[in-house]
Amino acid sequence: MDSMGRFSVFSSGEGQPEENAGEPPGQPDLGRLLRRSAAGDEGAFGELYDAASARVHGLVRRVVRDPAQSEEVTQETFLEIWRQSARFDPRRGSALSWMLTIAHRKAVDRVRSAEAASRRDEAWHTTTSDVPHDTTAETVALRLDAERVRRALDTLTDTQRGALELAYLSGYTHTEVASMLDLPLGTAKTRIRDGLIRLRDTLGVTS
Amino acid sequence: MNDDIHALSGAYAVDALDDVERARFERHLASCPTCQTEVAGLREAAAELSSLSVQAPPSALRQRVLHDITTVRPLPPQLPGSSTPTMAPDAPSGTSRVRRPGGPPSGDASSSPRRWRLLVAAAAAAVLTIGGLAVWRSTSPAPPAESVASQVLEAPDASRLVKTLPGGARATIVRSPSLGKAVIVASGMPAPPAGRVYQLWLQEPSGRMAPAGFMPAAARTGEEQVALLNGNAATATGAGVTVEPVGGSAQPTSAPVMLFTFS
Numbered sequence: 001m002d003s004m005g006r007f008s009v010f011s012s013g014e015g016q017p018e019e020n021a022g023e024p025p026g027q028p029d030l031g032r033l034l035r036r037s038a039a040g041d042e043g044a045f046g047e048l049y050d051a052a053s054a055r056v057h058g059l060v061r062r063v064v065r066d067p068a069q070s071e072e073v074t075q076e077t078f079l080e081i082w083r084q085s086a087r088f089d090p091r092r093g094s095a096l097s098w099m100l101t102i103a104h105r106k107a108v109d110r111v112r113s114a115e116a117a118s119r120r121d122e123a124w125h126t127t128t129s130d131v132p133h134d135t136t137a138e139t140v141a142l143r144l145d146a147e148r149v150r151r152a153l154d155t156l157t158d159t160q161r162g163a164l165e166l167a168y169l170s171g172y173t174h175t176e177v178a179s180m181l182d183l184p185l186g187t188a189k190t191r192i193r194d195g196l197i198r199l200r201d202t203l204g205v206t207s
Numbered sequence: 208m209n210d211d212i213h214a215l216s217g218a219y220a221v222d223a224l225d226d227v228e229r230a231r232f233e234r235h236l237a238s239c240p241t242c243q244t245e246v247a248g249l250r251e252a253a254a255e256l257s258s259l260s261v262q263a264p265p266s267a268l269r270q271r272v273l274h275d276i277t278t279v280r281p282l283p284p285q286l287p288g289s290s291t292p293t294m295a296p297d298a299p300s301g302t303s304r305v306r307r308p309g310g311p312p313s314g315d316a317s318s319s320p321r322r323w324r325l326l327v328a329a330a331a332a333a334v335l336t337i338g339g340l341a342v343w344r345s346t347s348p349a350p351p352a353e354s355v356a357s358q359v360l361e362a363p364d365a366s367r368l369v370k371t372l373p374g375g376a377r378a379t380i381v382r383s384p385s386l387g388k389a390v391i392v393a394s395g396m397p398a399p400p401a402g403r404v405y406q407l408w409l410q411e412p413s414g415r416m417a418p419a420g421f422m423p424a425a426a427r428t429g430e431e432q433v434a435l436l437n438g439n440a441a442t443a444t445g446a447g448v449t450v451e452p453v454g455g456s457a458q459p460t461s462a463p464v465m466l467f468t469f470s
Contacts (some may be wrong), residue, residue: 007248033313038281048272053269078272080281086284094248097254100340102251108397113375145258152255167223169260170251174218175225193217193249200252 030095031088038086046084052096053078056103063107063171073110077103108171152202160195163188216242220249229366229432230362230392259276356435359383359390368467378448380467382440389440391448393422393432403450408459409438410445416459419446445469 029049036044057074064070080102088098153161159181166177167188178188224232236242251276260295265312319434359365362383376396382389391407399405419436436446447463449456 033242040281042273042276042330043277046269049272054261054263055257057264057268058260059257061262062257062260071264071268075271075275079275083279083282083397085281087282092249094254097251100257101250103362105222109375113395117442119402136335145255146261149255149258164221164253164256167218168256172223172226176300177223177416189214189223192223193214196217196220196249196252199255200248203252203255205248205251205255 030099031090034085034088034095037123038081049078052099056099057098059100060107062169064110069110073106074076080106104168111171122142128205146205152199156195156198156203159183160191160198163191164195167192211244213239214281216245217249220246221253225379226377226392226394226431227360230433233431234357247462260281263328310363327383342451355370355386355388356390359386359388359435360385372465372466372469375408378465380446382469384441387439387441389443391422391434391436391437391446392444396422398434399450402453403410404455405448406451406459407434408447408453409436409440409443410447416447418455419453422448443469
């Protein structure tokens, strides 16, 4: 890929690397970085990585648990994000959600594969939920996000919350979740859906 | 199996369906705008949960990722009408697996010759224990029908046989005796070598293997590959998958990579 071709896209003045005017500091416009990545802009992809890698890797670590395998999955995820960047459609959802969907699917595939089966029994004790208490704008924003999500989770019933956490954060199928929570077969998927709908409405997220 | 398929939207949004359920739901999703909107919203909500588990990757990973992207170009945009629209980001494909520099291959580099050989070797070992495949026959298969495949996946009498292969590939045969049809749902299959395809076979009561169609080319719109097996699956005694030259063979010319025995 020659650099002339790569950067000529941005010489028109249409897309300078600065962040969107309306975005708060420390929150680059991920959708825009994806679009520039799709045009081969490796610098934009580096920015995208810096902005999103802690969310992506944190989710992967939570599902996969094994540190070495998590690193591999995160690496695969970002390569996939690069490859698929032109397929991101902002009308169908946020860029972060799109990237986390790729990461989650890869993480779940990894834990469900036979090689990983024996590694997930280790307890989840090295907690990742506490964001380090530094004072950058980005970190503060993350902590506020986490607070908001915790409060939203509190509005779910115990069963909804348990089913959702086992499915999304631990990568179990709804059938496995039903068995783990002693729910009648076929009802865990309803609890997962009800919990997500509650979460969606409480957080006011839109796609 | 005939429960309300809309109710699977939440489990789908958080990857909590098994391969067959996912294939069923994605068939439904393609034609259900309500579910498409719902899945998008539920995925946004699920993504919020990741704010509870933020963790920066080791700093060395950045350099590996930025090196990886110099080795492959982004896919072109999907132009209108060029393909079926996808709700999900395109599934991980065989060409995007990565290796850790200085380390062994990650073990699931789907297109790697190493993984390919592993699969064939395992299959060859498996065939030794099964036998009974000596007589093969040619039949002309009828074209597969999407709607029939959907019916099989939904059939109340459908039974499943699952095979897992080295490297994490999985295949499930869903067979409905009442419909007389079977569907194969595969995921994580390595891409066949250049110039080759996966050919499907149904084993007739006589023991002969009849051509039953092909696995579709590596899926771009979802990790599962779904194919209807041509032929009478009600009387068949088993099914198999072999690697054949593009265009297929009248009879298997290589050791099966998978064999299923119907009970």
